[in-house]
Amino acid sequence: MTETEERPYHHGSLRDALLSAAEETLREQGQDELSLRELARQVGVSHAAPRRHFRDRQALLDALAISGFERLGEQLRQSIAAAEDDFASRLRAAVGTFVRFATQDAALLELMFSTKHREGAEPVREAAGSAFEHLPQLIEQGQDEGAIAPSTSPQSGIVLLATVQGIATLINGGMVEAGMLDELTDRAVEQFLRGNRPD
Template sequence: MTEGTYHHGNLRAALLERAEAVLAESGVDGLSLRALARDLGVSHAAPSRHFRDRQALLDALAVSGFTRLNELLRTAAQAPGSVSARLAGLGRAYVDFAVTHAALLNLMFTAKHCDDSTPELRELGHRSLDTTAELIAQGQREGSVRAGDPARLAQVAFSTLHGLATLALGSLLDDTPLPEATELAIDVLLTGLGPGR
């Protein structure tokens, strides 16, 4: 790409898009503001107008990732259908995001649990769990979900799906295709979340 391709208003977005691609290809260690500037054909000082340093870029990537994930999960939680159907959709959305954006998700969780994470990151990082817990609580009110702390039930559900995604990324599902494993995991989770337990 050549210099002058970007208007001042969208260099930040271009930097984040390129940074996410580099993250997926080379990991966190492969990211530098200078290299991103070179890749985008802008001066090496141009990124500093948007990110004071590399850590600010990483934080912005994590914020962007959580924002996208939260929107996917919110959309699934608000879709038409029963609570069980919406929980299943939410589970599929999470596994798909986790597998498609593995390096970004790892960065997101690392940034969220860092000692000096920003309040924005912590809040965004909890929102997906809150969305799930709210849907579980709705199911409890309707009698379609077992009693129990909705946040804890949501945490266990996320742990199961995150573990499945991790196994898939490590090619540890043997001959089971990921879509089949995802549906089985969701079925087991929904059975466990069902009433009368």
């Protein structure tokens, strides 16, 4: 039998299966090990079958990044909705969700942010914008409640996330003990609140 005969071309949910396998490979072996041919072997289809959904490896990486941003955005929305209504509680919930994603899916997050800066990656950038669309709303809520100064810019929320992503990177790299994650994240949020407190 040929490879095509041994492995069926069709698959009930091939795109989802390929993305799932790709994410597992990314997590365990890194981005350099991702290939359409190897993913086809893993999910049990012919080597040509993945090209029905991804024209090349870059298309697969873009789809992985979009999927990651969509999942992160949904997790952020759910955590904010489940938190208490006040700004500080909702901010802590969002930051906690982000830092958990950054530690549990570090390789995916790195791919997400590196891919969105690639020329021609508008769909990835749109997914990223949608994932973080709650940040300006949160800043506005904090201003309305008087928890932060009216001059606080929406970009300050991005700076806070960049700070906790840095914390996650230190933990992922073994430079900081994993047990310090919550403490350091809480400290970053407290510094943000103090630094933007109304005069």
